[in-house]
Amino acid sequence: MGIHPATDSLSAAVLAAAMTRALDGAQRFAGATTPNPPVGCVLLDKAGQVIAEGVHRKAGLAHAEAEAIASARAAGVADRIHTVIVTLEPCNHHGRTPPCADAILATPASRVIIGAPDPNPGVSGGGAARLAAAGLSVVFAADMADERAGTLARRAARLIAPFAKRVLTGLPWVTVKQALDERGGMAPPAGAKTFTSPVSLSLAHRLRRRADAILTGSGTILADDPEFTVRRVRDFAGKQRALAILDRRGRVPEAYFSAAEARGFAVIRPETPEAALAALGRRGVMEVLVEAGPSLTASMLDGGLWDENVRIEKGDPDRVSVFYRDPEFHELNEADVLPGEEE
Structure with a gap:
């Protein structure tokens, strides 16, 4: 899925490296977030530099996107947020925490790259569609223009596989x-x-x-x-x-x-x-x-x-x-x- 293709010059290699970093961060907390899935997020500026990152650490605590954005604000660099790299489709519903799609839209981000779609049939596609409707470029990892795209998409799917099976089968x-x-x-x-x-x-x-x-x-x-x-x-x-x-x-x-x-x-x-x-x-x-x-x-x-x-x-x-x-x-x-x- 790719909506509103980005027009900047960030290379596919830079974006793939950022997704790898987000996946590595999330993987360290696999097992800590139940009943939520582990998620990682990396924020890039226009030059492709990492300016902040976040992970979901435990149910009830901030989601990865919110933690990364809060970290950028605390460092005084939130105005430089250009690309949001996140391992799972940002949520678009209220739970214990506000929707991550809203948090992203409250920043100057113009592009979001998503590792895996939300497997929950009740919410799948909602976050991506909301961001795209607001004019952001939205791309899933499988569609990235990099030779590692398939592997990154599979890693993202494996990261949330326990959550997906629980949601879909009980x-x-x-x-x-x-x-x-x-x-x-x-x-x-x-x-x-x-x-x-x-x-x-x-x-x-x-x-x-x-x-x-x-x-x-x-x-x-x-x-x-x-x-x-x-x-x-x-x-x-x-x-x-x-x-x-x-x-x-x-x-x-x-x-x-x-x-x-x-x-x-x-x-x-x-x-x-x-x-x-x-x-x-x-x-x-x-x-x-x-x-x-x-x-x-x-x-x-x-x-x-x-x-x-x-x-x-x-x-x-x-x-x-x-x-x-x-x-x-x-x-x-x-x-x-x-x-x-x-x-």
């Missing part, structure tokens, strides 16, 4: 994490809880930080007595996760449930994986991380109850691969989608 995005040894097995050596490297362990904790819930089975709990807390990286302040435990035979001691609740988890005991996902969706969970043994993992993958599969294969160094059910994301690189080391 179900959470499902990430299945597997740690595999040299023979493809998932069981650690006797007396150990893992066989992967410290770097891979940190990645596992970043995946936990990104998730709103953990799904596991009784076998994993009985074998490892796992805490499922975020420890190797700094967690998002105040975030509570759900812990769904499949235990139809009642093998997990009540003491474990009590201890998990004491660690801050909201514990549920669904009968089946399908029931777990439905219950988590009703709770507003956008992403669930499956950390389980071979049986439950195979059940999720073979049953099509997954969206993303992160495989960590033991080696020197460990090899990390990411697979998706949705072919739209097949061409994305691991570095484009895995959570970074800093929030």
Whole structure:
């Protein structure tokens, strides 16, 4: 989509670099913004210089566009705002915060480049149309005149994929994490809880930080007595996760449930994986991380109850691969989608 093409001389490379910066900023807060999607915004002047940027940090706080514009005003450079780069279509409705389309229209911006359209069918296109109707140039990332346009559009879509699935289906995005040894097995050596490297362990904790819930089975709990807390990286302040435990035979001691609740988890005991996902969706969970043994993992993958599969294969160094059910994301690189080391 492109409306009112811009007439300035900013290069496609400059605009693509700004979109990359906005996506990188938003990705650091994936998992912090539930039930809202993570969003990043970068503001450029006429020369293509970055004058301010913002991210959506938590539901109820300023949206990325509003934070970036407020930052520009605080620095005394709001009158230089020319191009707004934002990873998600600006909202055009009142929620906890005012519409971002209004915030943009209150600046001298003449162009907006959007990473992904809003997936909510009730509001999709509203923000872009409002901005275009006011005479601004509005372009989506997929239509940018740069060789990276397709990748940037896919990155933007992947960034909000958990939000989109929750909005469209009522179900959470499902990430299945597997740690595999040299023979493809998932069981650690006797007396150990893992066989992967410290770097891979940190990645596992970043995946936990990104998730709103953990799904596991009784076998994993009985074998490892796992805490499922975020420890190797700094967690998002105040975030509570759900812990769904499949235990139809009642093998997990009540003491474990009590201890998990004491660690801050909201514990549920669904009968089946399908029931777990439905219950988590009703709770507003956008992403669930499956950390389980071979049986439950195979059940999720073979049953099509997954969206993303992160495989960590033991080696020197460990090899990390990411697979998706949705072919739209097949061409994305691991570095484009895995959570970074800093929030």
